[in-house]
Amino acid sequence: MIISPYLEEEQKAYLVEKWQEAAGAYSIKPKQQEDIWDLLYAAYADWGRHYHNLSHLYNLLQLADQWEAQLEDKALVQMAIFFHDVEYNPKSKDNERLSAQFARQQLRKPLGAEKCKQLEQYILSTEKHAPLLDEPDCRLFLDFDLAILGQSWSIYEEYAQAVQKEYVNWYNFLFYKQGRRKAMKSFLDRPQIYYSAVFRKQYEEQARENIDREISQ
Numbered sequence: 001m002i003i004s005p006y007l008e009e010e011q012k013a014y015l016v017e018k019w020q021e022a023a024g025a026y027s028i029k030p031k032q033q034e035d036i037w038d039l040l041y042a043a044y045a046d047w048g049r050h051y052h053n054l055s056h057l058y059n060l061l062q063l064a065d066q067w068e069a070q071l072e073d074k075a076l077v078q079m080a081i082f083f084h085d086v087e088y089n090p091k092s093k094d095n096e097r098l099s100a101q102f103a104r105q106q107l108r109k110p111l112g113a114e115k116c117k118q119l120e121q122y123i124l125s126t127e128k129h130a131p132l133l134d135e136p137d138c139r140l141f142l143d144f145d146l147a148i149l150g151q152s153w154s155i156y157e158e159y160a161q162a163v164q165k166e167y168v169n170w171y172n173f174l175f176y177k178q179g180r181r182k183a184m185k186s187f188l189d190r191p192q193i194y195y196s197a198v199f200r201k202q203y204e205e206q207a208r209e210n211i212d213r214e215i216s217q
Contacts (some may be wrong), residue, residue, distance in 0.1 A: 001151055003158040005047075011058055018061045018078060025075035029109045036106050043086045047169040048169065051162035052085045063144040070198070076115065077141050079107065080122040084145070090167045129187075131195060139195035143203075146193060149210060150203025156210040161217060173200040184211045 002011070016037065023033040044054045060081045064074060071077055083106075087098035100120040108116045121132045122141055129146060131138040148159050160180075167176045189194050193207050194200045 001059045001148060001157055001159075003155065004055050005045075005053050006052060007054050007058060012054070015054060015057060015061070018064075019082060021084065021106070022075045022078035023110075026060050026079075026107075026110045026115075028107075032110070039106070040086060042080055042090070046088075048166060049088065050165040051159060052166065054089045056085065057081060061146045061147070063147055067140060067144075067198070070196075072135075072137050072138070076119060077137050077144075079103070079111075079119055080141050081144070083107075083119070084123045084126050090169075099126050108188045111211065131217050132194040136196070142197075143196050146207070147199070149187070149193065149207035150199075151206070151210075153210055153213065156214070160214055181215055184215055185201060187211055188215075189211070 007015075019037050020033060023036070028036070032204070041054070044051075044052070045056060061078065064071065064077055064081060068074055083099055083103040084093070085099060086102050087095050088097060092098070100123040103119055103123060104116055107119065111119065118133065122138050125138060125142055126130045126145060129142055131142060149156065151159070162182070164176065167180075171179075188208060188211055192200055192204065194204055
């Protein structure tokens with residue numbers, strides 16, 4: 001996985017390709033596709049995003065491709081990936097709601113009210129990383145978002161440092177560490193971190209080891 005605010009040109013092209021793929025599935029007109037993409041790109045390329053950035057989108061979209069056969073509505077999951085962190089302010093406790101609201105503003109007409117509501121619920125599920133809809137796609141989407149926890153320690157450590165950079169500009173370091181420890185311990189307190197059997201098998205053990213190691217440090 002890539003933990004970097006910078007992408008190679010072919011990786012940026014991949015993001016555009018996947019955006020066009022998702023938007024095309026809902027017959028969003030080319031001009032509107034371009035306008036929305038410009039807004040998404042500007043948000044995720046913001047200088048203060050060290051983890052929740054274009055690379056994060058890239059990693060999740062790669063997972064959506066990898067697990068495509070398991071998805072019932074890949075385009076909707078792709079939309080959830082593109083919009084779930086579009087509003088991201090470390091000082092705010094309202095990022096998920098604002099991201100869902102932004103998605104609704106941009107997509108209500110092409111997706112329709114029912115599908116747009118479904119998308120909003122996917123995005124809102126990331127607030128506590130608990131599915132608000134009892135759907136396999138919603139659970140897999142959340143697992144994609146948490147796949148970083150089950151990577152090798154070197155990648156996990158890079159991820160944790162990147163998240164820290166997003167917060168230390170706004171919070172006292174000790175205050176951040178206390179909040180981070182509480183948040184990560186909440187994952188260990190769950191009976192399971194991942195909701196799908198395939199992700200539990202592949203990532204659960206390593207994720208718990210990584211989180212426990214971070215907390216101990």
